[in-house]
Amino acid sequence: MQPDVPARPRPFPDAETAPYWEAAARGELRVQRCSACGTHRFYPRALCPACHDDAHEWVRVSGRGEVHSFSVVRRAPSPAFAARVPYAIAMIALEEGPHMLSEVVGMDPDHVAIGLPVEVAFEDIGEGMRLPVFRPRGEGGSP
Template sequence: MSEYKKPLPELDGLTAEFYGWCKKGELRFQRCLSCNGWRHVPREMCPECASTDWEWQRSSGKGKIFTWTVAERPMHPGFADAAPYAPVVVELEEGVRVLTEMTDCMPSDLVIDMPVEVTFEAVTPEVTLPKFKKS
């Protein structure tokens, strides 16, 4: 197996917890125990109500495409051989959005509001990335 060359998240703090759930095959976001608001990316405090009580709650994993771009000219050495590829923003049923990639369609197949669902890709022994497929 060739070495994985793309950039990886730094598994520290709340980010380690987020990706830890992904490794178990679960997409979880923080949910405030005071106002029930979902949030992403991870934050220490609820920006809606300032509560610090929260837990990782499981997302349905279902959502729709909010927007995307098609990188034709990669600007990072890790993606030099990947073009064209499409970073995609998915809006989950819970309301939070994630920046991700699709696993089962070409950039030219993308449509705003297209229904999608999460799938997981173990890119290294340590890191599993949440990606999406057509739903």
């Protein structure tokens, strides 16, 4: 990164989200799962949205999913993203159920499409943090 390019906005782990970011730094995608009813949930919260139990564990998910929707960003929101445009923001539907916002990388953003099978990858954003992103996945292909 050029020294005069401002850093992109970074996640700031807190008491509730630290397990997610610590897992991501290890190259694992983890979400909360309710210990009472088994529902996976994301974003993190204290109570299960389905049964309101507070018992939960952070479980590793497959990292596989598909593009539920997407948008190719052509006007950067801030100078930090100016060199990256165009890039494909996407809502990913994980196999385990939760949706999450991310970016599809490793392909021409103009070829991203709804229904595209994807798998998680991790982008180094410095200071020991990694950001979960998604790349296209071949049929049955999984690293």
